[in-house]
Amino acid sequence: MRVLAIGAHPDDIELQCGGTLALYAKQGDEVYAAVATNGDMGNYDVEPERLAAIREAEFREACAVMGAAPIWMGYPDERLVPTLEHRLAFVDVIRRVDPDLVITHGPNDYHPDHRYTGQLVWDALPLAGVASLKTAVPATSRQVTLYYMDNTGGVGFQPTEFVDITDTIEKKKEALGRHLSQVRIFRQLMDVDLLDLVETVGKFRGYQAGCRYAEGFVKVEAWYRGLSRRLLPEGGRASLFEYKAAEDGGGEP
Template identity: 45%
Template sequence: MNILAIGAHPDDIEMQCAGTLALYAQAGHQVWMAIATNGNVGSPTHTSAEIGAIRKKEQEESCALIGAKLIWMDFDDEWLFNDRPTRTRFIDAIREAEPDVMFVHGPTDYHPDHRVAGQVAEDARIPASVRLVETALPYTKKIPHMFYMDNPTGLGFEPEAYVDISSVIETKREMLRRHVSQDAWIRAIYDDASITDMMDKNAAVRGAASGYGFAEGFREVKTYPRTGSFKLLPGFGA
C-alpha cells in the first residue's frame, strides 16, 4: 500500500503518527510525508529564509530514517489558507503519492495551520480522483481512506483506535530529534520540555488507555465514500 501523512509543519507528522508510519514502513509499504508549510517563522535568531532551509533539511533527515518520500509544498508558515492554489497543491500531493490510507490533522487541533491543512486534505481527497480537475499531475484512480491523527499533547482529541508503537518508540524519538531547530523554538517561546518529552508523555497516556506501553490514537474520517476501515491501521484485523 501507499501511505500518505499530511502535516502543516515540519515535525507535526513525527509528533502525531511517526510510530504508525514506521510500522507501515517495516511491513514493506511505501510511506509519504507531505509538509504544507516550510516552518519559516520558527526561530528566535535565524532569518525566514535561513530557518526555512534548515527545517527542510531536518525534515529530509527524518524521512530518511524510515525510507519515507517527502513532498514539500513550501507555503509560508502561519499563512495557510483554504484557497484554490492551496487546494491545487494538496490535490497534486495526493496524486503524487496515490495513497490507500491518509493521515491528516483534525478539526479540534489548536493551530490554525493544522486545522486548515486537515480541512484542505479532506476537501482534496475526492477531486484528486476526478479526471477533469486538471492540475500538474494526472488524476489518481484511488480514493484513500482517511484518519485524523492526534492533537499535540492529546488536548481535545478522543481516539477511536490505538496503534501499539512500543516496538518503534525509539524510531519515533529519533525522527523527532532530527528537528533540532523546532525543539529550540518550542523551548524558547513556551519554556517547556523538549518536543521528544512532550511526545513521550502523550504516547504513554495513549498507551495506558489502550493497554500498550506506548500508543498513537486516531479517529476515522467518516465521509462518503467509505473506502476502508480500522483494519487499514497496523495491528487491526490481524
C-alpha cells in the same frame, strides 16, 4: 500499501504519527510524508529564509529515520489558507502518491495552519479522483480513506483507533530529534521538552490502548470511503502485563 501523511509544519508528522509511519515502513509499506509550510516563522533568532532551509533539511533527515519519502510543499509558515490554488496543489500531492490512506490534522487542532491543512486535505481528497479535473498529475481511480492524527499534547482529541508503537517509539523520538531548531526553541520559549512530550503522550495513549506506547487516530467516516478492514498497522500485540512480566524476568513478550 501506500501511506501518505500530510502535516502543516516540518515536525508535526513526527510528533503525532511518526511511530505509526515508522511501523508501516518496517512492515514494507510505501510511506510518504508531505509538509505544507516551510516553518520559516518558528524561531525568533533565525532569519526566515535561513530558517526555512534549516527546517527543510531537518525534515528530510527525519523522513530518512522514519523510512518515509519526503514531499516539501514550501508554503509560507503561519499564512496557509484554504484557497482554490492551494486545494489543487494538495490534489496533485495526493495524485502523485495515489495512497491507500491519508493521515492529517483534525478540525479542532490548536493552530490555524494545522486546521487549514486538514481542511485542504479533506477538500482535495474527492477531487483527486475526478478525471475531468485536469492538473499536472492524472487522476486517481478511487476515493481514499482519511484518518486524523492526534493533537499536540492530546488536548481535545478522542481516538477511535490506536496503533501500538512500542517497537517504533525510539524511531519516533529519533526522527523528532532531528528537528534541532524546533526542539531548541520549544525548550527556550516554553520550557517544553518535545521528546518528553511524545514519550508522555505515547504512554498515556498506550494505557488507553492496553500497550506500552500508542498513537491515537480518528477514522473519518464519509460517503464512499468506508472499509470493511483495518488499514492502520496492528503493531505489537503484547499487553502491558506481558511487558511487565518480561521486565521482571519472565521472558520476552
